[in-house]
Amino acid sequence: MxxxxxxxxxxxxDKIAIIDTDGSTYxxxxxxxxxxxxxxxxxxxxxxxxxxxxxxxxxxxxxxxxxxxxxxxxxxxxxxxxxxxxxxxxxxxxxxxxxxxxxxxxxxxxxxxxxxxxxxxxxxxxxxxxxxxxxxxxxxxxxxxxxxxxxxxxxxxxxxxxxxxxxxxxxxxxxNFNIQHAINAYVRIFELTDKDSSILATPMYNITGLVGILSVVLKCKGTLYLQKLFKAENVLEQMQKNNITFLHSSPTVLTMLMSEKRRFPHLPELRTIACGSSNMAIEKIKELKKWLPQMSFRTIYGLTETTSPGTISPTDVSTSPYIGSSGHPIPGLFIKIINDNGKEAAVGEKGEVWIKGTNVIEEYYNQNSTLITADKWLRTGDIGYINSTGYLYIVDRIKDLINRGGEKIYTFDVENAIYQIEGIKEVAVVGVKDNLYGEIPVAILCVEEGFMIDEIMLKTNLKEKLASYEIPVKYFFVKEIDKTPNGKIDKKKIRKNLESTRERG
Incomplete structure (x- = not known):
């Protein structure tokens, strides 16, 4: 770099590269x-x-x-x-x-x-x-x-x-070659040029901030506006004032930005939104497109280990029949799905996602990890499948999969169904221990202001969308869902809190 x-x-x-939080220009x-x-x-x-x-x-x-x-x-x-x-x-x-x-x-x-x-x-x-x-x-x-x-x-x-x-x-x-491969893929797929600008409110200490935004903008000779700390109102003000063209963010951040959309009804120069980090519900993508009809929404599946991008939607997924997918592998990245029998899965069959390529790491520091095979395949810990047209669909994390009496429940499916109910701001579905079934699904929900949603309404609505075993048994309404320091929904912490509550009776 x-x-x-x-x-x-x-x-x-003399081209402007960086504008810092205080307005200093470099x-x-x-x-x-x-x-x-x-x-x-x-x-x-x-x-x-x-x-x-x-x-x-x-x-x-x-x-x-x-x-x-x-x-x-x-x-x-x-x-x-x-x-x-x-x-x-x-x-x-x-x-x-x-x-x-x-x-x-x-x-x-x-x-x-x-x-x-x-x-x-x-x-x-x-x-x-x-x-x-x-x-x-x-x-x-x-x-x-x-x-x-x-x-x-x-x-x-x-x-x-x-x-x-x-x-x-x-x-x-x-x-360095991991970084260069990753950022070249971003620049070419999103067709970024020196006319583009972006904003970095995501922490620079994570892979999206350091590679997926900073390094990408520097590579295309664009202009980057820095924000010391994230605040939705400040980000939108900067985007509107400075005609930001490209935004790379996460479902959590985009949800917070959408909560301010009435104050910022138009961002006409925003051409592309790239979204990674975790599952973005289809209903939320549609809501975003309704707010910003001119933008192209591009889903990304990636990890720290892929130096940011793994797969990217080749076109605007919000108007595509493949909405809900994570797109195609970037050039130089290979994917295979390994089923429960340890064999490569057939088209459409679910299993663990394995990846390797020029942008994928080959080692962890001072660690001999079983996650990287002898022939350099990385076991991601994600469950997904590839359809007949080569699109990758992620359905859950292996550690978040719920086994209810032998029936597998993919939490992303349940969360996407709940998001179809108007007024749901955020939801997390996790499995908790149960004496009869081993595990049962439980939903933690955050409801948008002005909406009245209760457990009976949720269960009635979900009967039309899910199998009976997939419908959460319990519902907890909260003001804010627990997040990791990187802004992802923290299902491990949620499960731990629920188990503590259960033990206390």
Missing amino acids: YKVVKENASNSP TYFDIQKKVEQLASYLVMKYGMKKGSHIGILLFNSVEFVVVFLAAQKLGATIIPFPTKYKEKEIISLIENSDCDLIIADEEYSHWISKYEEIYNRTFLCKTKNDRNHYGFTFTEAYPLIETYETGNLEDIAIIMFTSGTTSNCKGAVIR
Whole structure:
């Protein structure tokens, strides 16, 4: 990505690359200059070099961008730490990632102070008075030295820890060629150019933020607006004011944006919405299309391990007979479905999704995982099938599949049926223990303001849509559904809370 930005700076030095939260504007030339300064500083002050591990605990900011690109130039590896995690979780990740340097927001100084005392290997970004912008003033105290471009396509660019917080957290080893393959697929499939702009309110520490948005926009020489923290109203104001053309987001974020649609009835320049992370209900896609009829909605199935994209809808899925699918594999990605017998499934048969390709990782950091086979197939843990036209459909996570007395219940199917009921804002269906059936389905619901929905109405409605064994036995109405630090519905936490409630009687 350093070479991408360097080339952009050479060809279009005055093109706006980044606009930070506080409105500060940076051209591609500005970004390259800051990268050169920081690379020099990291070499002179901290001895960073090819293969060094640089931990990053920063909010979305131009400084995060500059650290990433400076590491790319040096052939160093970054380890982004989620700013939404708790201290214990962050310390666990630091201990498991062999950091040579930690660059952190001053807000986290008390968490990482011991690393400064032991290794003299921490640097704090000091926040200005407005609390929205950092200042890398330290670079000005050091002369710019010649730092050679030692990074190459085979280097480990990122070690990104997947969902999970301690012992079960896996560090995906992402190389530069993984990133370049992924972003080239995005740029070509979405036909992005230097006329496009986007907004990054998704945390930059996850794969969508760092690769699926930041790196993609830099690759097409577009303009990116950063948001330090996500707030639906702020994002929509920026999109309307700056004529944003491309948005890459998740079902959770899109649901929050739709809650503000009356205040922002028109976003005429928004050409494409890419949606990944988790299941987006068909009814929600239709609602989004009704709000923004000019946009093309493109579903994505991807993982941290696929460096963001795995499959992408080749056309606007909101008006397609394949609505509800996750699209076709990107070029260079291979998919097979493995059934319960360990054999490759037939067309339309459900099983575990296995993938491999140029954008798929081949290892986890310091871990011999059974999820990656000897011939480099990644077992995703997702259940899906491929239809006769090559579209992938994801129906559930293996760990979320409900077995009710021998009958398999795919939670996505039940959730999609519930979403067809007007007034449902969000829903999560999980399995809980039952003495008779082993497991039973339970629904957690968040209802839109102004709607009256109760259990009797839900069960009556669902009788027309689902088999009797699929209909949830219990319903809990909440103001907000539990989420992971990455914004996904946290079914593990929901199940744990429900089991605790059950045990208490």
